[in-house]
Amino acid sequence: MAPAAASGGSSLPSGFSVFATFPDLLCVLEFIFGGLVWILIASSLVPIPLVQGWVMFVSVFCFVATTSLLVLYIIGAHGGETSWVTLDAAYHCVAAMFYLSASVLEALATISMQDGFTFKHYHENISAVVFSYVATLLYVVHAVFSLIRWKSS
Numbered sequence: 001m002a003p004a005a006a007s008g009g010s011s012l013p014s015g016f017s018v019f020a021t022f023p024d025l026l027c028v029l030e031f032i033f034g035g036l037v038w039i040l041i042a043s044s045l046v047p048i049p050l051v052q053g054w055v056m057f058v059s060v061f062c063f064v065a066t067t068s069l070l071v072l073y074i075i076g077a078h079g080g081e082t083s084w085v086t087l088d089a090a091y092h093c094v095a096a097m098f099y100l101s102a103s104v105l106e107a108l109a110t111i112s113m114q115d116g117f118t119f120k121h122y123h124e125n126i127s128a129v130v131f132s133y134v135a136t137l138l139y140v141v142h143a144v145f146s147l148i149r150w151k152s153s
């Protein structure tokens with residue numbers, strides 16, 4: 001089992017120490033890559049509206065939720081309560097599952113648009129797939145370390 005120090009301790013940080021602890025530092029990268037997915041999907045041609053609608057929902061939902069949690073952690077709204085550690089672990093597990101499903105569906109939509117679409121639109125969707133998988137990996141890593149922190153709290 002990993003020691004509590006490796007996962008950032010057994011409680012959530014507050015203030016700007018959020019940017020100094022490992023799993024919570026990933027929120028910044030999740031914010032960046034989630035925003036890139038959101039921008040790329042919004043600017044691309046939509047060959048399968050239902051599929052890319054789900055990808056858009058996931059990217060916007062996770063972008064807003066991650067931003068909200070990051071702001072709440074910075075202002076210290078959790079007050080050291082263990083229920084916030086549970087919320088953090090649950091949110092990152094759900095976000096990881098959502099992003100995995102969105103990444104697979106976006107890859108499917110991109111493969112289906114290989115023929116008949118312009119080079120620019122095809123490459124925008126390829127970029128969205130790559131950034132979506134990076135965001136998935138970030139959320140999975142954050143979920144694992146949040147679960148370790150939850151178990152030790």
